[in-house]
Amino acid sequence: MAAKASRKPLSRQRVLAAAVGLADAQGIQALTMRRLAAELDVEAMSLYYHLRDKEALLDGVVETVIAEIVAAVGRLEANGGRTDWRTRLRQQFLTARDVMLRHPWAPVLLGSRRTIPADVYTYYDEIVGTLVAAGFSYHLAHRALHAFGSLPLGFAQELFSPASAGGSMEDDAAEADAAAMAETLPHLTAMMAAEIHDAADPTLGWCDGQVEFEFTLDLLLNGLERLHG
Amino acid sequence: MAAKASRKPLSRQRVLAAAVGLADAQGIQALTMRRLAAELDVEAMSLYYHLRDKEALLDGVVETVIAEIVAAVGRLEANGGRTDWRTRLRQQFLTARDVMLRHPWAPVLLGSRRTIPADVYTYYDEIVGTLVAAGFSYHLAHRALHAFGSLPLGFAQELFSPASAGGSMEDDAAEADAAAMAETLPHLTAMMAAEIHDAADPTLGWCDGQVEFEFTLDLLLNGLERLHG
DNA sequence: TGTCCTTACCTTACATCGTATGGTTACCTT
DNA sequence: AAGGTAACCATACGATGTAAGGTAAGGACA
Numbered sequence: 001m002a003a004k005a006s007r008k009p010l011s012r013q014r015v016l017a018a019a020v021g022l023a024d025a026q027g028i029q030a031l032t033m034r035r036l037a038a039e040l041d042v043e044a045m046s047l048y049y050h051l052r053d054k055e056a057l058l059d060g061v062v063e064t065v066i067a068e069i070v071a072a073v074g075r076l077e078a079n080g081g082r083t084d085w086r087t088r089l090r091q092q093f094l095t096a097r098d099v100m101l102r103h104p105w106a107p108v109l110l111g112s113r114r115t116i117p118a119d120v121y122t123y124y125d126e127i128v129g130t131l132v133a134a135g136f137s138y139h140l141a142h143r144a145l146h147a148f149g150s151l152p153l154g155f156a157q158e159l160f161s162p163a164s165a166g167g168s169m170e171d172d173a174a175e176a177d178a179a180a181m182a183e184t185l186p187h188l189t190a191m192m193a194a195e196i197h198d199a200a201d202p203t204l205g206w207c208d209g210q211v212e213f214e215f216t217l218d219l220l221l222n223g224l225e226r227l228h229g
Numbered sequence: 230m231a232a233k234a235s236r237k238p239l240s241r242q243r244v245l246a247a248a249v250g251l252a253d254a255q256g257i258q259a260l261t262m263r264r265l266a267a268e269l270d271v272e273a274m275s276l277y278y279h280l281r282d283k284e285a286l287l288d289g290v291v292e293t294v295i296a297e298i299v300a301a302v303g304r305l306e307a308n309g310g311r312t313d314w315r316t317r318l319r320q321q322f323l324t325a326r327d328v329m330l331r332h333p334w335a336p337v338l339l340g341s342r343r344t345i346p347a348d349v350y351t352y353y354d355e356i357v358g359t360l361v362a363a364g365f366s367y368h369l370a371h372r373a374l375h376a377f378g379s380l381p382l383g384f385a386q387e388l389f390s391p392a393s394a395g396g397s398m399e400d401d402a403a404e405a406d407a408a409a410m411a412e413t414l415p416h417l418t419a420m421m422a423a424e425i426h427d428a429a430d431p432t433l434g435w436c437d438g439q440v441e442f443e444f445t446l447d448l449l450l451n452g453l454e455r456l457h458g
Numbered sequence: 459t460g461t462c463c464t465t466a467c468c469t470t471a472c473a474t475c476g477t478a479t480g481g482t483t484a485c486c487t488t
Numbered sequence: 489a490a491g492g493t494a495a496c497c498a499t500a501c502g503a504t505g506t507a508a509g510g511t512a513a514g515g516a517c518a
Contacts, residue, residue, distance in 0.1 A: 009466075033505065045506080046467045054505065086450050093446055112337045136457055144453050150379060151446060217322055217380060219456075221315050223448040224373050228365055238495075262476065274477080275496045283476065 007041050012050045015040065016060045020103065023061065028105035033057075058109065063117040065106045069099045069153070070119050073126075085134035089127065093151045100154035107154040120153070121185055127152065128187035138194035141187075146212035147219050236270055241279045244269065245289045249332065252290065257334035262286075287338065292346040294335045298328045298382070299348050302355075314363035318356065322380045329383035336383040349382070350414055356381065357416035367423035370416075375441035376448050 008014070018039050023031050033054060037044040051057050072095045080091070100106055124145060131141040182189045237243070247268050252260050262283060266273040280286050301324045309320070329335055353374060360370040411418045 043468050049466060090446060097442060108341045140456060147449055213326060217319060219452040220376055223452045227369060272497050278495060
């Protein structure tokens with residue numbers, strides 16, 4: 001069959017790349033199995049050989065976008081020499097924003113996903129590492145992470161919704177071997193440990209949505225009050 | 230027919246209330262026309278007498294949630310006497326958060342909607358009013374609005390995505406008669422006017438996503454730097 | 459060389475979804 | 489009694505995700 005012979009074979013990567021392209025071009029609602037398959041010159045069911053179902057497709061799509069951010073941020077680190085934590089984080093967040101602006105549908109999608117790609121944790125681990133290296137306590141670094149909210153990734157959902165205000169970050173992480181986690185996410189691990197240890201009421205867990213929310217709120221209100229004078 | 234006679238007639242309000250309830254109980258993905266109809270002991274097509282289509286349903290659902298926030302905030306105003314802008318906004322945002330925690334699906338839904346309910350503008354108008362009454366310039370109030378991001382409503386999308394970074398707020402507003410808008414949204418109207426007038430490059434429009442983003446970023450970084458000492 | 463297995467893709471079919479079209483029923487007005 | 493209107497329903501269609509099983513191509517091994 002000429003058509004079949006003349007095209008490159010599918011692969012998870014190729015399918016995901018096409019999916020991102022389709023969403024960019026036609027919007028996320030145009031990302032259906034049949035349309036994606038057509039884009040790849042293939043029948044819909046063929047996609048199921050490379051992806052379990054549509055949920056897996058969407059997971060893969062967010063994963064791809066996050067990878068794009070991580071790569072862009074990594075390029076920053078490689079080029080720019082050492083700088084202070086402020087300009088460093090500033091550049092990182094602006095870079096992330098740049099990427100997200102290229103995929104306007106991504107923040108909402110990311111916010112609506114149930115499971116968070118591993119790369120996100122790596123990314124946040126780096127942020128905590130930057131802060132701690134600059135002399136921040138783990139406690140303040142933790143608060144900072146919440147305060148940043150949607151800035152690092154263009155969406156705030158995970159730190160807001162009940163699914164993880166008291167939850168998903170820890171649960172997801174708990175699935176992995178604690179030792180392995182300490183290796184790949186050293187700063188986050190240390191931060192969690194420090195926070196649990198310091199907590200006045202350890203039964204609350206180490207993330208209390210209400211407390212974080214109020215901290216962020218006051219941080220902003222203080223800043224505005226100062227500008228207002 | 231006994232079944233028909235024994236039940237209350239439908240209405241837009243009743244349908245929307247049932248929709249919110251269904252989303253609360255079973256998640257937003259369970260909100261289908263058929264399931265919603267079943268919940269109301271009615272056939273799916275009957276819903277179309279009260280709502281044009283599913284988009285209108287979803288618009289109505291966000292509208293309902295926003296109304297719940299506005300009502301709760303209004304109750305605050307009625308009870309508590311006059312207080313300074315800080316505690317006022319603080320209470321408002323915490324109240325909004327309370328409501329959103331009761332509808333965990335709402336922020337994502339709100340963030341993915343194309344049109345923003347009018348109540349949102351009313352709500353933001355009040356916030357600007359509070360700031361200006363406290364002596365803030367329109368310029369700083371504008372920046373503050375962006376900086377608050379997801380705090381007032383639990384989602385940050387509208388201020389982030391290209392759809393409105395340079396757009397939707399103004400476009401939507403432009404639809405309405407300018408005079409009517411000046412009446413119902415006096416502070417927002419004044420703010421827009423002041424900002425357009427002050428803008429160095431008026432061709433940019435009065436919302437420049439990049440500038441707002443960096444302002445928020447620096448506000449947070451400054452605050453953290455100060456806490457870090 | 460012939461048999462068989464694995465990989466990659468396809469055909470068919472079905473449940474569920476939103477909704478266009480066109481009834482049908484109950485009630486109100488006159 | 490006649491007609492009109494408001495509210496609801498039956499049927500049907502196209503789109504979607506996907507289960508179940510089929511098929512073609514290439515290598516493994518005899």
